Amino acid sequence: MSTSLRDLEPKELWNHFANLNAVPRPSKKEERVIEFMIQFGKKLGLETFKDEIGNVIIKKPATKGLELKKTIVLQSHLDMVHQKNANTIFDFNTQGIEMIVDGDWVKAKGTTLGADNGIGVATIMSLLESEKIPHPPIEALFTIDEETGMTGALNLKGGLLKGSILLNLDTEDDNELTIGCAGGIDVTASGKYEQIPPSPNGISLILHIKGLTGGHSGMDIYKGRGNANKLMNRILSSAWDQFGVQINFIDGGSLRNAIPRESTAGIVVSKNNETEFKNFILFIEKELQAEHQTTDPNLCLQIENSADLTLVFKEDFQSKLLNSLYACPNGIYRMSPDILHLVQSSNNLARVLVKDGLYTIQCLTRSSVDTEKMDLAMALKYTFKLMDAKIDFSGSYPGWTPKPEATIVQLMSTLYKEMNADNALVSACHAGLECGILGSNYPNMEMISFGPNIRGAHSPDEKVQISSVQKFWNFFLEVLNRIPDNPHIIKS
16 A cells, blocks of 8 residues: 555545555455444444444544534445456455555555445544544444445344434535435346257357446446446357357356456357357457447457366257346336436346356346336346246345435535535435435434545446545535534523
8 A cells, every 4th residue: 555645634534544444344244344443432432332233333422512413423334345357366355455546546456445435434433533523412323234235224223323414425426415316126046057068079268258347336327338247148149149159157247236347158169160250259349349439448358268168058048048138137227207317227237157057147226216126126037037047036225215305405505505616416326325224214314425536436446536535524524513403402
């Protein structure tokens, strides 16, 4: 890590971010970061505890003069998305993130950065530690497993928090105040398949599609970026039609909430067609590059010889698999008719693993309308039913209904214009935020989300803007100063 990172302003925030990123914190493996946060709160002498699921709550009394203000819940999630470039040697389970300063941006070396939602966590840590920053009563809520299931938010019980306003620090544009978001559901198709020996006189090859941009499967879904799983299926379908290729395995994508950047397939091609097939790959590479030159300028296909692949998919299964993946909805399903430019419903064909007689196909379906979310999930179900797959729905969470009339929304909108001489964009987003879930147990709590500029979240291109963090920090401090009085506290 560049030593200059700890010298960035605000120093307390960047130092806490560096300390946090030294702790491995993959989703569903947050034991170390949970303990890190518990020890942080206890060392400060603050009320600190872990709930039944693993969320950490730290409470701090108001500074002198602000005791009568409404209690504020500050919320961010502890886990981060783990993605790395294929040529990056890195173990997320044992290594801390290696960060670098590049002009006005902080990046990581070939991996995700963890600014989503590490900057939010570091912001809250800075406030909890400070003895100089004025603030109302604070309840800091650090949730777990936001990225792969919203587990922490879904299992947070009512009654643990007393705050009336929640500030979620997980928005990725510093000119936005987010007041609504999409819900989501995991759709998984799985099953077994038969394998047979390949046709004689075949040559075994490994085909790669690489270099796609990827990104956040919610926030970036409208950008038209290529999906490695869809493109690989397109190639394999054409190759089967033209050359009768037989498939040994397919391994594409990684996490449900990341647009797939890479896919690999093992195939067997007749030796008589080898030259023609390789020319076909060169042709379709140019075709895909032309289609995706704006969104995925580094897209490339690679083909290499392999040790003999002794088994391939039975023809009937191969047909059903390729047809189902071709038919699978991916990308935007419907735009919002009510909010301009907002994606209402989408699907990400996130993971395709077909190997050694077993297959799993993983999708993340999102919508700000719960009934439409389930309609799209049912479309996926019946698409994969055509290949006799077992279909599972899991991890469903609700959307967050906007309340633009809320006091905190009006306050922060006015304050943003006052500080920046411009209007904030008050909107909903197509990502999954925890606010809608938290609101189910705290229905009277006003909620809003904001944060600094983060680009490329959920991909190794992730970066956070230094100047934007400074802007966000100053805005955050002033918001704390403007929190209204609690009408239920009787003044002496």
